Amino acid sequence: MTEPLPLxxxxxxxxxxxxxxxxxxxxxKSALAAAVRKWxxxxxxxxxxxxxxxxxxxxxxxxxxxxxIRELADGRRQILSFLLPGxxxxxxxxxxxxANSTVATITEVGVxxxxxxxxxxxxxxxxxxxxxxxxxxxxxxxTRLGQLNAYERLADLLLxxxxxxxxxxxxxxxxxxxxxxxxxxxxxxxxxxxxMNRTIQAMRRDNSIILKNRSLTIVDPDLLNRQMGRxxxxxxxxxxxPSPIAASSGHGPDER
Amino acid sequence: MTEPLPLxxxxxxxxxxxxxxxxxxxxxKSALAAAVRKWxxxxxxxxxxxxxxxxxxxxxxxxxxxxxIRELADGRRQILSFLLPGxxxxxxxxxxxxANSTVATITEVGVxxxxxxxxxxxxxxxxxxxxxxxxxxxxxxxTRLGQLNAYERLADLLLxxxxxxxxxxxxxxxxxxxxxxxxxxxxxxxxxxxxMNRTIQAMRRDNSIILKNRSLTIVDPDLLNRQMGRxxxxxxxxxxxPSPIAASSGHGPDER
DNA sequence: CGCCAGCTTGAATCTACTCAAATCTTGTGG
DNA sequence: CCACAAGATTTGAGTAGATTCAAGCTGGCG
Numbered sequence: 085m086t087e088p089l090p091l092x093x094x095x096x097x098x099x100x101x102x103x104x105x106x107x108x109x110x111x112x113k114s115a116l117a118a119a120v121r122k123w124x125x126x127x128x129x130x131x132x133x134x135x136x137x138x139x140x141x142x143x144x145x146x147x148x149x150x151x152x153i154r155e156l157a158d159g160r161r162q163i164l165s166f167l168l169p170g171x172x173x174x175x176x177x178x179x180x181x182x183a184n185s186t187v188a189t190i191t192e193v194g195v196x197x198x199x200x201x202x203x204x205x206x207x208x209x210x211x212x213x214x215x216x217x218x219x220x221x222x223x224x225x226x227t228r229l230g231q232l233n234a235y236e237r238l239a240d241l242l243l244x245x246x247x248x249x250x251x252x253x254x255x256x257x258x259x260x261x262x263x264x265x266x267x268x269x270x271x272x273x274x275x276x277x278x279x280m281n282r283t284i285q286a287m288r289r290d291n292s293i294i295l296k297n298r299s300l301t302i303v304d305p306d307l308l309n310r311q312m313g314r315x316x317x318x319x320x321x322x323x324x325x326p327s328p329i330a331a332s333s334g335h336g337p338d339e340r
Numbered sequence: 341m342t343e344p345l346p347l348x349x350x351x352x353x354x355x356x357x358x359x360x361x362x363x364x365x366x367x368x369k370s371a372l373a374a375a376v377r378k379w380x381x382x383x384x385x386x387x388x389x390x391x392x393x394x395x396x397x398x399x400x401x402x403x404x405x406x407x408x409i410r411e412l413a414d415g416r417r418q419i420l421s422f423l424l425p426g427x428x429x430x431x432x433x434x435x436x437x438x439a440n441s442t443v444a445t446i447t448e449v450g451v452x453x454x455x456x457x458x459x460x461x462x463x464x465x466x467x468x469x470x471x472x473x474x475x476x477x478x479x480x481x482x483t484r485l486g487q488l489n490a491y492e493r494l495a496d497l498l499l500x501x502x503x504x505x506x507x508x509x510x511x512x513x514x515x516x517x518x519x520x521x522x523x524x525x526x527x528x529x530x531x532x533x534x535x536m537n538r539t540i541q542a543m544r545r546d547n548s549i550i551l552k553n554r555s556l557t558i559v560d561p562d563l564l565n566r567q568m569g570r571x572x573x574x575x576x577x578x579x580x581x582p583s584p585i586a587a588s589s590g591h592g593p594d595e596r
Numbered sequence: 597c598g599c600c601a602g603c604t605t606g607a608a609t610c611t612a613c614t615c616a617a618a619t620c621t622t623g624t625g626g
Numbered sequence: 627c628c629a630c631a632a633g634a635t636t637t638g639a640g641t642a643g644a645t646t647c648a649a650g651c652t653g654g655c656g
Contacts, residue, residue, distance in 0.1 A: 136577060154483050157569035162486040164479055177433065178468035180580040184476050212434035220440050222478045223420055227410050229485035230418040230530030234644075265602065274486030279644055281604060313413035321392060324436040490612070521634065535612055537636060 096120050098146045101170025101252040105213035105319060112207035115199040120146055123196040126189050132173060133187040139174040141197050148193030149263050151272070152185045163272035165221050166190075166245065170252045172198050172214050191263045216322045224317070229274050234283040237273045239312050242293065246302055247316050262300040352376050354402045357426025357508035361469035361575060368463035371455040376402055379452040382445050388429060389443040395430040397453050404449030405519050407528070408441045419528035421477050422446075422501065426508045428454050428470050447519045472578045480573070485530050490539045493529045495568050498549065502558055503572050518556040 095103075099116050102108065108116070123146045126132065132150060133139060150167040164185055167173060173187055175198060201208050224244060228237045245262070249255035264272075270280035287293045292308055294301040302308060309316065319325070351359075355372050358364065364372070379402045382388065388406060389395060406423040420441055423429060429443055431454060457464050480500060484493045501518070505511035520528075526536035543549045548564055550557040558564060565572060575581070 138580060154479060156483070156487060160487045162483045164482050176468070176472065178465055178472055178579055181472070182577060182579055184472070184578070185479060209434055212432070216432065216434055216437070216440065219475070219478070222475070222482065223410060223441060225482050226420050226478065226485060227412070227418045229482060230528075231412060231416045267602080272486075276645055277602090278604090278646080282644090285604085321438060322440070323434055323438055324394060523634080532613055533635085534614080534637090537634095538612090541636080 097169040097252040097254050102210040104251050106209040109204055109206040111204035115203045119196045119199050123194045126193050128189050128191050130189050133183040135183050135186045139181050139183050142175040143173040143195045144198040145169050145171045146194035149190040150187055152187050154185055161271050168248055220317050234275055238283050258302040258305050261298050263298055353425040353508040353510050358466045360507050362462055362465040365460055365462040367460035371459045375452045375455050379450045382449050384445050384448050386445050389439040391439050391442045395437050395439050398431040399429040399451045400454040401425050401427045402450035402452055405446040406443055408443050410441055417527050424504055476573050490531055494539050514558040514561050517554050519554055
């Protein structure tokens with residue numbers, strides 16, 4: 085087992101993530117670098133977007149965690165999806181869009197104005213892919229809530245989060261920082277906080293996860309994926325990869 | 341009570357629906373008319389798209405019902421959303437897209453090749469809005485599955501379907517044809533068929549719905565929407581409507 | 597030191613599931 | 627036109643997974 089080095093990102097995680105979706109050209113890289121340089125800080129528990137309100141400008145998550153939320157009239161709350169560095173917020177392709185959900189920060193986050201479309205074809209493609217991933221995550225969420233039991237829901241979500249953080253270079257060796265409270269996890273997974281807690285305990289008992297402070301380790305992600313019958317969400321599931329041989333897209337020996 | 345006339349649509353429902361999303365210009369109308377004229381028939385229980393496979397061409401639903409489905413390794417099945425006339429299938433904005441879910445016909449359906457983007461700005465806008473609606477329906481589905489109990493889930497889904505069919509001119513007076521079996525409804529709502537049945541009975545007992553043969557009537561849609569704390573999904577929730585006075589978009593006296 | 601949010605545990609209850617069988621529909625062939 | 631099969635709906639009884647309510651614990655922080 086390798087020594088878990090403190091992650092000092094060589095590239096900005098947000099840029100790393102977009103680059104993993106579509107190879108970025110020089111124009112895209114410089115536009116992103118310029119945008120990211122002007123990032124601003126938003127404290128935890130603030131709303132970046134409010135459902136039904138106009139979207140001021142599309143944002144790019146630079147650091148921290150946020151969530152898309154829907155609140156019901158009676159106070160019930162559903163977390164629709166989580167937003168991580170490299171995710172784009174509020175990028176719509178129709179005129180004068182309104183937010184279809186509230187986006188709230190979970191931790192302190194860094195955001196910047198997302199470079200406009202049309203600067204670089206590669207960037208546009210990365211945005212499109214990012215959007216395709218977002219839809220894939222919504223679909224995964226529907227399937228979790230509709231078909232999986234509490235244990236499976238939690239396992240599936242944690243595996244997804246690990247996967248996404250790895251793409252941005254923010255997790256390795258199955259370990260990452262999980263900043264949400266159990267109550268937020270419960271709101272995401274359609275469970276009560278009490279049952280969420282019991283489910284976490286069950287995963288701990290099985291030695292599937294180690295969760296202490298805000299640090300989560302999935303002990304054996306590949307095994308857990310297999311046990312859950314879960315297929316990781318790849319770029320290669322979104323589009324036909326340009327050239328199967330020349331495309332040494334990343335790190336792992338990933339078949340599909 | 342008015343005699344339920346057989347609906348002879350003055351316009352093609354598919355075109356009516358797209359026109360309701362964005363006012364169509366002459367180019368859009370003629371392109372759609374030409375496309376729809378070449379519609380083809382697909383029997384019930386066929387797959388229009390298969391998850392992970394390449395999307396041959398984007399399709400426009402002309403008539404009938406279809407569903408986006410995700411199947412798990414162990415046979416569990418989740419219906420992600422329903423596809424109705426006027427809905428577009430497989431329109432992605434990235435290169436060489438793969439289907440992110442299987443699309444299967446529920447009834448016999450009519451489909452045609454969707455006119456390409458770029459023919460008319462109005463049509464592009466309608467496509468974009470259509471896509472925004474699709475996302476809104478996914479979000480609604482997540483909220484249903486995550487936060488609502490069986491009764492609420494069913495009520496919410498039926499109200500959504502009524503709303504969508506009304507836009508296409510395929511329902512009026514709260515009545516429409518519901519072609520799915522109770523098992524399919526169960527797969528959509530994350531319930532077992534047995535419990536789906538009991539839930540339907542409960543709605544019948546309350547006189548909230550009348551369901552016989554395949555004909556569903558929601559007795560008082562407005563009341564039910566209010567009871568459920570449900571807000572209908574409008575175009576006006578997607579975008580800032582161009583001009584609030586000149587925009588006599590449709591039929592009903594709809595406030596927001 | 598004491599407060600407060602978040603986490604943990606217990607016990608009772610309830611919603612939805614499972615298994616099983618009966619009944620109703622619909623389409624098909626004789 | 628009836629008999630039959632296959633699919634779909636309905637009902638019953640027992641069970642399991644998740645909720646509710648309530649209380650106790652823990653750790654970080656002013």
